Amino acid sequence: MEKPGLYIHVPFCRRKCLYCAFFSVAAFDAGRVEDYRRALCHEARNQVVRYFGGERIPVATLYVGGGTPSILPVAFYASLFRALEDVFDFSALEEVSFEANPEHLGLDYLRDLRNYTPVRRISIGVQSFHDQDLKVLNRCHDAKDALAAVENARKAGFENLSVDLIYGLWGGEETALASWRENLSWIARLGLPHFSAYALSLEPGTLLWRKVEQGRYRMAPDEEVEREFFCLQEFAHRQGFEHYEISNLAKPGFEALHNSNYWRDLPYLGLGASAHSYIGRERFWNTSRLPDYLQDTEAGKGREFLSEEDNYHEYVMTALRTLRGVEPERLERFSPALQAAFGRQAALECNRGNLVIENGMYRIPDSKRLLTDGIASEFF
Numbered sequence: 001m002e003k004p005g006l007y008i009h010v011p012f013c014r015r016k017c018l019y020c021a022f023f024s025v026a027a028f029d030a031g032r033v034e035d036y037r038r039a040l041c042h043e044a045r046n047q048v049v050r051y052f053g054g055e056r057i058p059v060a061t062l063y064v065g066g067g068t069p070s071i072l073p074v075a076f077y078a079s080l081f082r083a084l085e086d087v088f089d090f091s092a093l094e095e096v097s098f099e100a101n102p103e104h105l106g107l108d109y110l111r112d113l114r115n116y117t118p119v120r121r122i123s124i125g126v127q128s129f130h131d132q133d134l135k136v137l138n139r140c141h142d143a144k145d146a147l148a149a150v151e152n153a154r155k156a157g158f159e160n161l162s163v164d165l166i167y168g169l170w171g172g173e174e175t176a177l178a179s180w181r182e183n184l185s186w187i188a189r190l191g192l193p194h195f196s197a198y199a200l201s202l203e204p205g206t207l208l209w210r211k212v213e214q215g216r217y218r219m220a221p222d223e224e225v226e227r228e229f230f231c232l233q234e235f236a237h238r239q240g241f242e243h244y245e246i247s248n249l250a251k252p253g254f255e256a257l258h259n260s261n262y263w264r265d266l267p268y269l270g271l272g273a274s275a276h277s278y279i280g281r282e283r284f285w286n287t288s289r290l291p292d293y294l295q296d297t298e299a300g301k302g303r304e305f306l307s308e309e310d311n312y313h314e315y316v317m318t319a320l321r322t323l324r325g326v327e328p329e330r331l332e333r334f335s336p337a338l339q340a341a342f343g344r345q346a347a348l349e350c351n352r353g354n355l356v357i358e359n360g361m362y363r364i365p366d367s368k369r370l371l372t373d374g375i376a377s378e379f380f
């Protein structure tokens with residue numbers, strides 16, 4: 001089996017952002033944090049026994065996500081990584097990423113992170129460089145914090161930086177596109193090598209959902225979201241970014257490896273409340289109830305075995321979202337019937353101009369990328 005990626009979920013946030021459907025809890029105390037560290041270590045030992053026969057396993061990439069990982073002190077991570085080294089071999093890590101919010105990224109925090117942990121890549125949840133957007137989104141930082149966070153990260157020695165941005169924020173026809181353009185221009189001005197751009201989406205149960213239902217927020221019309229996506233593509237082209245996945249853009253050599261491995265259908269192990277894992281064809285996920293997880297990391301664990309067909313669908317769907325596209329070599333795992341079905345549909349989509357073959361891989365051309373989900377669904 002390929003070396004797995006390791007994901008650690010940190011489910012703590014100061015408060016809930018408008019659009020957020022991720023699992024996180026807004027209130028926590030120091031005692032609970034220490035319990036959480038112990039639970040993560042306990043879960044790690046259990047999983048390694050269950051899936052890898054108890055051997056100390058080499059890990060390809062490490063990703064700390066949330067929630068808001070930067071809400072916890074560096075000492076938490078220094079001690080967590082030391083403990084995890086008993087069960088994982090970190091000697092050949094290709095990437096160690098850490099999600100952070102701007103308001104936590106003071107110079108001292110970043111220097112400690114650099115000196116006492118293996119973290120070398122930081123993904124900063126900026127979302128927008130406009131204070132007004134940040135207020136609407138219920139974020140805890142302002143634009144000044146975002147700029148300071150990038151500057152501090154550089155001073156602390158982090159060159160591999162990414163920021164998250166959200167488009168499709170509706171401020172009215174005149175302002176929306178101009179405002180998005182300005183957000184993109186900050187990426188260029190700051191010389192960032194990587195950024196992620198997500199369209200604002202309406203998820204049930206979020207504060208945004210409630211506001212829209214109450215008529216207190218209006219989602220941007222589809223045409224506006226499209227305009228902003230095309231603006232993103234044009235910016236990427238002009239500034240030398242590879243739009244290597246529908247929501248991710250990187251300068252050469254700065255693609256996020258951990259996430260790219262998800263899209264290539266490689267194995268990963270997730271630790272923490274609500275974390276998902278994928279090993280062999282088995283997918284399993286932890287309870288989202290923090291008290292249950294703290295008491296027993298196996299409590300309420302969900303599990304499913306993907307059929308060959310489900311596995312094929314997921315691979316094709318995620319691979320078509322990437323610039324790399326579907327790799328014939330990775331299709332060889334599937335039955336001759338599924339490979340033949342792919343070949344037939346691929347030929348059809350090539351004729352329709354929805355697919356191109358580049359370096360032996362099948363990908364969706366730039367002009368059709370906004371239609372990715374629809375094109376991918378033709379394969380199922």
Ligand code: SF4
Pocket residue numbers: 012013014015016017020021022024066067068101125
């Ligand atoms: S900081 Fe991130 S995880 Fe926490 S509420 Fe906001 S979007 Fe969700």
